Amino acid sequence: MLYLVFYDITSDGLREKVADFLKRKGLSRVQFSVFLGNLNSSRVRDVESGLRMYYRERKEGERFNVLIVPVTEVQFKQRVVIGEVREESANVLW
C-alpha cells in the first residue's frame, strides 16, 4: 500500500531529521513537507515508531504534527499538481 506522510514541524533541526529519516526509510518527497512510500504493514509501523521517537525530542511550545494516510496507486495517479513539480518527485514512476 502507498502511504502519504506529511508533517508540520516548527523546529528546523527536527524537521530535517524527520525528512532524512523518511528518505532513509525509502519514501520519496513529493512536496516540501509531503513524502510518499510503498510500505507493508511492518514497515509502516517502523516508520510510525521512528516518528514517535522524534516527537519526544520536540521542545515545549514547538509544533509537531505528522499524519500518515494510506492511498491506492490508482488514486495517487489521479492527483492534480498545480505549479512546479519537485525534482525528486519528477523521478517518481507512479
Place this chain on the structure above:
Amino acid sequence: MLYLVFYDITSDGLREKVADFLKRKGLSRVQFSVFLGNLNSSRVRDVESGLRMYYRERKEGERFNVLIVPVTEVQFKQRVVIGEVREESANVLW
C-alpha cells in the same frame, strides 16, 4: 470523494489567500498546509481552477506548488496521527 489538498507556497500573502479560498470552498484544515474536503467532480474542478488563478499571481522565484489527491473515507479513517491534533480538525467527523 474526499480530497487532500497540500500546498507549499513561499509568499505569506498568497498562502493566506489559498487557505481562505479552501475554507470558503468548504474544506477543513487538517494540518497547517493541508486541507481535506468532500467534493464532487464539478467542485473539485472549481477548486482546481481557483488554485490555478492564485498560481498566476505568484512572483518570479517564489515557490508555489499544490497537490490534490483523492482518498476514500475508509482510508482517511485509517490515518495515523503523531503529535497534537489541530483544533479545527478535532471537529472533523470522519
